[in-house]
Amino acid sequence: MLNVIWGFFLIGGILTGAFLGRMDLVTNAVIDGGGNALELAFAMAGVVAAWAGVLRIAEKAGMIDLLSEKMGPFLDFLFPQVPRDHPARNYIAANFAANFLGLGWAATPAGLLAMKELAKLNRQGERASNAMCMFLVVNMSSLQLVTVNIIAYRAEYGSAAPAEIVGPGIAATLLTTVVGILLAKILEGREKP
């Protein structure tokens, strides 16, 4: 599926470019795309490493254990397939908490570690397990307290009250999270034991 989408982006993009006479732009995109990705990776390497370091301190201090304990019932409901003492739960808890606080860069390392642990529990091969699906659906529903960058853009364009969208934003996000979770629960597939 991901292979198909990726291929569609490239094939579709190049063919449309040819029809619309935009091959010069497509050429630039092919050449610059990789470089832009590297630039982003370079920029994010420092932040992600720093947060992963802080995260490790929190882990060693037992804070992540505490966090996943506090989130226990919520995690039990979302991830019944993940055993209580499995490290995946800790990383999921850390990822959700970081996302919620708007610490996107801290959420990424925790999220990737969570995915790695969930992969160890996955017996579906290259298919996503129920737990993986649920994790990403919650992750992508972007439950977040304050969306700092949107507020900053609003301020930049002369908004009288840049932060007025925070409350409505939280309400909308809560709704998408709930819808995502419910759908993922309803559509949960049967898994090999």
Add this chain to the structure above:
Amino acid sequence: MKLLLVLSNFIIPVTVLVIVVFGALRRVNLYEAFLEGAKTGLQTVVDILPTLIGLFVAVEVLRAGGLLEILTSLLTPLETWLGFPAALAPLTLVRLVSSSAAVGLLTELFADYGPDSFLGRTASIMMCCTETVFYTMSLYFMSVKVTKPGRTLFCALAANFVGVWAALAITGWVFGK
């Protein structure tokens, strides 16, 4: 409102402070632990680099070739028929694929209509409750070699769809049209 902006400046330092103080109290070797984590963090970035490059090339080709515009112009009449503002329709699609392109559209909307207009507010809230689904999904799934996302895509798209309409409705309720 100023308070909220000040508070948002506190989130990162305070999080770091709480963790480091807690670590010190629990007698964690702070610097050692940090370096350990930072090393895995760097490794993570290196690991996801190929995925990132693949994503960027594909998404930029999609945009440069003009296919994204065509898809948007196909989707716009459908969305306006459903009662969605035409000016916001491109954002709903672009948001799924590219965060930077979405921010570009958002600031364009701000410049054209103002951030405190109905459209400006709706777009702001839309940005809060939606996510670059394709990007996030690829990054996480490809990192563990999962290529069949199953229901994940459908659930995420459905949640996004609800978010877009919720943003529209909530803006109407809270701020008026």
